[in-house]
Amino acid sequence: MIFYQEKLKNKKMTIPWRVWTRLLLVATAFMFNQPVQAEVCLPPTVDEGLNLDIPCVGVDGQQYTAQILYKAPFWEYLSHAPSTCEWKVENCATLTSTMDLTVPNFALDGLSQIAVLKFDANESAPLRWTYQKHFENRAGESNGFSYNHGTLAPAKPTTEEVSGKKLLAIYMVGSDLEGRYKLGTKDLKELIRGYNALTNKEAIAVVVAFGGAKNWPGMRYASMAQILADSADNKFGNETGDDAYLYNEPRAVMGDKSALTHFLTFLQDNYGKANPRFLVLWNHGNGFLGYGKDQNNNMDGLSLTELHEAFTDSGTEKFDLIGFDACLMGSIEVANTIRHHAHYLQASQELEPGHGWNWEEVIQRYANHADLIEAGKSMVDNFVDNETHGKNRSGKTLSVVDLNQYDFVLTHLNTFADALTAKINAADPATITALNAALSPSSGAESYGKHGSNRLEFDLKHFATLIGGPESEALSQAIDNYVLHANNDGTRQNANGVSFLALNHNLYLSRKKVDKDQMVSFNGYEMNLWENLYVSESVWQLYKTIHALAQSDSQAPTVVDQVADARGGEFLNLDASDPLAQATGVVATFTDENLTTVRTIFGGVKSVEGEDNQLFLSVGAVQARPTEKNGQYFASAWDGQWYVMQYDEDEDPVWMPLAFENQYTDDTGQALTVYTAEVQFIRKVEDEVSTVGFFGDLVELFGDEEEPFPDDLAELEITFDANNNVVAHQVRPYLVIHENEADKRGHLAPGKETFDIQAGDEIRFLSTWLKFSPAGEIIGARFYPTTDGMLEVLQTPVFSFAAILLEDDEGDEMAPRYVMAAEDASGNITLTAPMDVK
Structure with a gap:
């Protein structure tokens, strides 16, 4: 790298603060009309003196040529003019709103690089840039990661008169939801049905930006009239002609802030006089990890930082209401971003089941309610209570909150966080006990976004209530004022309308710690986790305190004793008439000050040939019951029966390796239990085989950490009543998200779509061998498929509770055994030795 080592070795290392007045003058000087495009733009050239001649550089939707002279150690502006060539992303440079210049195909000394030049905002200096960084030139490759945000050609002004009208604007990143399942198409058809049913069509303006899917490359804007015309062949995005769309750019990346900025600017310029204005962001959501995955660009999405920058850069005025038809966006971290850009926020705390909101109802309720808040409340209730649009008992939550009350919530959250931090640091026994209970995955705070044994978010009010104290009460009252309306389908009964980062989530605990100053200095790199989850210094200190507490506890719970033939009445405070009092079972005692949960695992054992070791095959896991003795837990004897699925009338049922998830009582008083299983799952969708993803507790067991996750894995969730009858079941996709090019494996996030198992599907259950x-x-563990290959489902599946036969790989019967597993608040796990079933 001769160029960078020698010719720029004296580059300026510090960057002065931005001088906004100077930027404004420069931006004003660049405001010319967009020229007619002709021949394809050539790449930049660099002469022997390192002077730059750039045939195309994008500035705020405009396109120019530019000449920049090298005057060591910086480049200085010489001239610019409107560009007449046809934009080519791998050749054209871009100038950001802060005047930083990204130059692709920077060819010198036989090397082709992307160079980033940092604007020097020193007011006394001419316009100049200093070298900041370079990286390998990958423009034009299909790896999906954007190295610069690009510049999109400006949209033509609309002629629609919007004064006195309501605005409904939708930013629909189709992603796999459209590319695989055509859910964007379904929602647009719902939107059409709702619009056609309106009696006051003239009172609402609708504009939709859609793209980001395999069948929707790039991005298009369409008015309601254009959507109606586009639907004639039951497909969207395939119209031709200059008037087919308000805007059409096949090279746009909807998971990049440049596209959202462009759309928001278009709305401000053309629909700014509408009142009220309702913007909905449609796609996958992942809480503080961001929103919107572009299927054509490696599922590249928008971080909360990018969302904020897109709104800010567009100069749009505050929307009256911003909604997320996406998972997990009803959090305090998301609100911390959106509060700058809207008065109210409508979003789900939990994963959204099915294909999200019922758009036939959304447009009607928005159009027909004179009061915006009442419209929001009506949309919330319709989403949750409508059984014909997304199954009930599938985790539906939705709320509408008043972002004008955010500061009051934050004030009380800071007070609560300061008090909790102080008590943890003082090792207050009552606080530690309450904290461990709140962090318990099975009986703690209401939680959302399950990632294996982890949760992405906690319900803020429920968590505070479990901690207790006057600070908790004050925070709860502030939340009540902040949440205008919240609803859930009965499965999340402690969903109070706003969530926050699960304090013991290992995505947080496993990352290298940084402080606030470091975090701020990192602004701008891809997927800035810390900046996106940062709410306040008090909350940040609480996160760090919880992290330190977890790091200080590396000791797993200790097994004190275990008994395989215990009688329930000896250990549980039960009336003699209770059947469990006479039942035998397994008991184990553990010591750990931070113990949070204990489960009993049913399974079978086999000897390892040539070894003294044993392999234990996990069949299922149930919640163990605490006895009156501290740290002691009991589970009834296993009678050899477990949950099975009949998939083919000519074949025996297969057992399902289910694990206890939670219990709740529905609105009829019926007690229900939820179990989950890891599966491989394939569904044939519209003549195309579709696979959906997976996340397990022990992902490191599934191949090398450097290998990418397979895409044919999923989670099955089944809800049973007290008589072991199935009330509901669903398979949920997981997405593989790569933070950057170096992240070969990626991390897994829950998808938005859910499925019932149907005839024609293929499925295979995954259990775990423990050595x-x-x-x-x-001394070891690995995943284990319970069948040799995928099972083709030839009937509507029938679930039941029946005796099962456990066989190893060779078909030999295995002896039934118990294992009890104890976990503490730091995620340390201890398992007892296998015990005989007696």
């Missing part, structure tokens, strides 16, 4: 030493210590 135990002769001393009963676990």
